[in-house]
Amino acid sequence: MNVEGLREAQEALRRAERYVSGAEGMQRVISEASMRAHRYAVGITHVDTGALKNAHRMRLARTHAEIYIDPGARNEHGDRPSQYGPIEESRGGSHAFYRRTIDEAGPDIVRQAQADMARYLR
Secondary structure (H helix, E strand, O other): OOOOOHHHHHHHHHHHHHHHOOOOOHHHHHHHHHHHHHHHHHHHOOOOOOHHHHHEEEEEOOOOEEEEEOOOOOOOOOOOHHHHHHHHHHOOHHHOHHHHHHHHHHHHHHHHHHHHHHHHHO
8 A cells, every 4th residue: 555645644734733723823814804804893983972983892712803892981971882882883874884894894804814824724
């Protein structure tokens, strides 16, 4: 019996293991994709006092990220963006900063993340 390509297969498995283990690949891809989504959401959020726009936060975990409205943030009148932000989002259309981020920027963010993942797996 003759096995060919074993060394290449083992190296590919080592690269995949490094990738999914966190710091080297997947975590970076998640971080970069999340930063792109966060930037987009902030950029399209309507501004009255600016508090909602400035209350968008990003939390990174090992295998995922969250973008959310900081529950502790307040505007200059003492109102919490975490309370009125969901109302603004539910108005839809140009007000829906998270839905628009998914619909408008999501496909490009996913394509870039896929390209980044492929690069890390080489």
